Amino acid sequence: MTIEVQASPRERLLEATASLTYREGAGIGVEALCKAAGVSKKSLYQLFGSKDELLAASLERGSTSYTAALLPPADDGRSPRERILHVFEQVESQAGAPEFQGCQYLAVQIELKDQSHPGSRVAHRVKEELTGFFRAEAAEGGAGDPGLLARQLSLVFDGASARAGIRADRLAGLVRPTVVALLDTAGLR
Amino acid sequence: MTIEVQASPRERLLEATASLTYREGAGIGVEALCKAAGVSKKSLYQLFGSKDELLAASLERGSTSYTAALLPPADDGRSPRERILHVFEQVESQAGAPEFQGCQYLAVQIELKDQSHPGSRVAHRVKEELTGFFRAEAAEGGAGDPGLLARQLSLVFDGASARAGIRADRLAGLVRPTVVALLDTAGLR
Numbered sequence: 001m002t003i004e005v006q007a008s009p010r011e012r013l014l015e016a017t018a019s020l021t022y023r024e025g026a027g028i029g030v031e032a033l034c035k036a037a038g039v040s041k042k043s044l045y046q047l048f049g050s051k052d053e054l055l056a057a058s059l060e061r062g063s064t065s066y067t068a069a070l071l072p073p074a075d076d077g078r079s080p081r082e083r084i085l086h087v088f089e090q091v092e093s094q095a096g097a098p099e100f101q102g103c104q105y106l107a108v109q110i111e112l113k114d115q116s117h118p119g120s121r122v123a124h125r126v127k128e129e130l131t132g133f134f135r136a137e138a139a140e141g142g143a144g145d146p147g148l149l150a151r152q153l154s155l156v157f158d159g160a161s162a163r164a165g166i167r168a169d170r171l172a173g174l175v176r177p178t179v180v181a182l183l184d185t186a187g188l189r
Numbered sequence: 190m191t192i193e194v195q196a197s198p199r200e201r202l203l204e205a206t207a208s209l210t211y212r213e214g215a216g217i218g219v220e221a222l223c224k225a226a227g228v229s230k231k232s233l234y235q236l237f238g239s240k241d242e243l244l245a246a247s248l249e250r251g252s253t254s255y256t257a258a259l260l261p262p263a264d265d266g267r268s269p270r271e272r273i274l275h276v277f278e279q280v281e282s283q284a285g286a287p288e289f290q291g292c293q294y295l296a297v298q299i300e301l302k303d304q305s306h307p308g309s310r311v312a313h314r315v316k317e318e319l320t321g322f323f324r325a326e327a328a329e330g331g332a333g334d335p336g337l338l339a340r341q342l343s344l345v346f347d348g349a350s351a352r353a354g355i356r357a358d359r360l361a362g363l364v365r366p367t368v369v370a371l372l373d374t375a376g377l378r
Contacts, residue, residue: 106355109355110354113214115356124357155348155349155358155363155367156344157348158347159346163344165299166309174337177341178341181371182371
């Protein structure tokens with residue numbers, strides 16, 4: 001992992017936490033994080049108070065780029081159907097990378113096994129935003145039950161990224177027909 | 190956790206590993222496992238060689254009851270469609286339990302982040318058996334592409350149990366219409 005030497009201790013800790021948590025899991029130790037960031041434990045506790053809060057801040061910091069990498073630009077002129085399919089094209093594309101371990105906001109919640117953990121709360125909110133995007137597009141596209149379609153699409157999103165992350169499926173030829181079947185059943189334009 | 194006093198050290202270790210790994214994650218330490226099982230570290234290493242092998246043996250031991258709790262009895266006279274829906278009824282029912290943390294064979298692979306880990310290999314095989322069940326039923330039911338339908342159903346299975354495990358969705362009113370849409374699209378009888 002390359003950390004720019006100009007970055008502040010705070011930035012280096014956030015970056016190291018994001019990378020190492022994704023690669024090795026939320027159980028990664030404080031010592032490993034400090035070592036990777038080149039920051040003392042004392043600084044970590046002064047800056048973030050606890051490892052739990054550092055993890056939450058790191059997930060929060062990554063949420064903008066996570067969402068931007070998945071969602072289409074607002075008002076891009078495409079139909080709700082095309083805008084929803086755009087998200088799943090990104091998942092399929094991301095899943096092709098050798099370092100892909102699935103959606104970090106799903107994985108961290110599975111690993112923490114505690115919905116009251118500060119990191120779980122951030123992750124839960126980030127995933128809710130994705131479901132909210134699906135719901136808004138489903139309503140815009142005239143789905144019979146936008147809430148149900150949003151839940152179905154979130155389920156497919158998490159199932160697809162989890163299975164690709166554990167190398168149970170490469171997703172090619174899988175995600176699009178699955179999503180299309182659900183969009184068609186929901187009557188989405 | 191209650192461990193029967195009559196159980197052998199081997200059995201107690203397998204049981205403690207299954208329970209604690211599910212509840213707290215695959216990163217659970219050897220000391221915690223030995224304490225819960227009432228077994229010395231020396232005995233653990235004599236019996237299993239390593240914690241990784243203990244975890245793999247524990248996952249292997251649980252696979253029979255895992256599969257039995259999900260799959261319908263062989264040749265129960267029901268249609269492939271009904272037999273597939275049976276699996277998802279079990280998932281929805283299991284997800285209602287307060288201690289439900291999602292499918293343990295998915296979670297352990299996400300947590301280990303290493304497909305060559307002995308535990309990941311067992312988990313991968315157990316999940317492949319479920320996909321194999323879906324594939325056989327899909328073929329029996331005349332699906333246009335049984336392989337695709339099996340992958341879709343595995344994706345829905347993992348997405349549903351993961352989202353219920355992290356309390357992102359209670360699954361009620363979600364899983365059945367999702368599966369039915371995919372079965373209908375595949376032309377399953």
